[in-house]
Amino acid sequence: MCSSAVMEQVRTRISRRAFLGATGAAVVAGVAGGSGTAQATTIFQAQGGSLRIHDLSHTITPQFPVFPGAQPFSMATDATIEEDGFYRNNLSLTEHVGTHIDAPAHFDADGVTADRLPVENFFAPVAVINISMRAAQDADAQVVVDDILAWESRHGRLPSGAFVAMYSGWESRLSDPDSYVNQGADRALHFPGFHPDAADFLVSKRDIVGIGVDTLSLDFGASKDFGTHNTVLPAGRYGLENMANLGRVSAAGATLIVGGPKHVDASGGPSRVYAVEGGATRGMPGSLPSTGGGGMSGRR
Numbered sequence: 001m002c003s004s005a006v007m008e009q010v011r012t013r014i015s016r017r018a019f020l021g022a023t024g025a026a027v028v029a030g031v032a033g034g035s036g037t038a039q040a041t042t043i044f045q046a047q048g049g050s051l052r053i054h055d056l057s058h059t060i061t062p063q064f065p066v067f068p069g070a071q072p073f074s075m076a077t078d079a080t081i082e083e084d085g086f087y088r089n090n091l092s093l094t095e096h097v098g099t100h101i102d103a104p105a106h107f108d109a110d111g112v113t114a115d116r117l118p119v120e121n122f123f124a125p126v127a128v129i130n131i132s133m134r135a136a137q138d139a140d141a142q143v144v145v146d147d148i149l150a151w152e153s154r155h156g157r158l159p160s161g162a163f164v165a166m167y168s169g170w171e172s173r174l175s176d177p178d179s180y181v182n183q184g185a186d187r188a189l190h191f192p193g194f195h196p197d198a199a200d201f202l203v204s205k206r207d208i209v210g211i212g213v214d215t216l217s218l219d220f221g222a223s224k225d226f227g228t229h230n231t232v233l234p235a236g237r238y239g240l241e242n243m244a245n246l247g248r249v250s251a252a253g254a255t256l257i258v259g260g261p262k263h264v265d266a267s268g269g270p271s272r273v274y275a276v277e278g279g280a281t282r283g284m285p286g287s288l289p290s291t292g293g294g295g296m297s298g299r300r
C-alpha cells in the first residue's frame with residue numbers, strides 16, 4: 001500500500017471528503033446539542049432540516065455470541081459510587097465481539113491496523129443490499145454480484161468511497177445466541193454473508209472503503225476458506241460485523257459514520273456505528289446516482 005497510485009487515491013478521496021466535511025460538522029454539532037443518547041432512530045432539527053440517526057451498533061453483553069473459539073465479553077465492577085465515590089468497570093473481551101471492525105491487519109500481515117485506518121474512510125455513503133427474503137429461506141444465502149448490479153439498476157452506480165452493507169435480518173436471532181451462530185449437525189456454521197466473487201467485484205470493479213454484515217462474519221458461516229475476508233481485508237478495506245438496525249436504513253442515500261477503536265496494533269474492535277440520512281445529508285454522495293468513477297480499481 002505504498003505506491004504512487006495509492007497516494008493518488010488518497011488525494012482523490014480527501015478532496016471528495018472535503019465536500020462531505022461541512023455537513024459532517026453540522027451533524028456533530030447537532031449531536032452535541034441533543035440529548036447525547038442514540039436510539040434506533042432519533043429525529044432532531046439541524047441546519048438544513050431534520051436528520052434521522054440510526055444506531056447501527058448492538059449493546060455488548062456477556063451473552064453476545066462470538067465466533068467459536070473467541071473469548072466472550074466479561075465485565076467486573078472495579079469501583080462503585082457507594083464505596084469509592086465513582087463507578088468503573090474492568091473489561092475482558094476479544095476485539096471481535098459485538099458490532100466491530102475487522103481491520104486489514106486481521107487477515108493481512110502487511111495490512112493496516114484499526115488504529116491507523118484513515119479517518120476519512122469512517123465517513124462514507126452507505127449502500128444497503130437487502131437479502132432478507134432469501135436469508136429467511138436459506139441460512140447459507142450470500143450477497144452475489146447480481147445483487148450488487150440489481151442495487152445499481154435501482155439506485156445508480158455505487159458512489160465513490162461507498163460502504164456496502166448486507167441486510168439479512170439475522171439480528172432477529174440475537175436473543176437466542178445459539179440460533180445466531182447456528183452451528184449445524186455438520187459442525188459448519190450457517191448464516192448469511194458476502195460471496196467472495198461479490199467481494200472481488202467490489203474491490204476490483206468499484207471504489208469502496210469497506211463492507212458490513214448483520215451476521216457474525218463477512219463470509220457466510222459455512223465458508224471454509226474465508227474467501228471474502230481474504231479478498232476485502234488484504235485490499236486495504238475494512239469490515240464491520242454484527243451490524244444493527246440496517247433494516248431501518250434507506251437502501252441508498254444515507255451516510256455511515258464509524259467510531260472505530262484506537263488501541264495500538266488493533267486487528268479490530270467494538271465500534272459505535274451510525275447512519276445519518278435526510279435533511280442536510282441530501283445531495284451527499286450516497287444519494288447521487290453515478291458519481292462513482294470506478295477508476296480506483298486495482299489499488300493493490
Ligand SMILES: [Zn+2]
Pocket residue numbers: 096100101102241268
Ligand atoms: Zn471480526
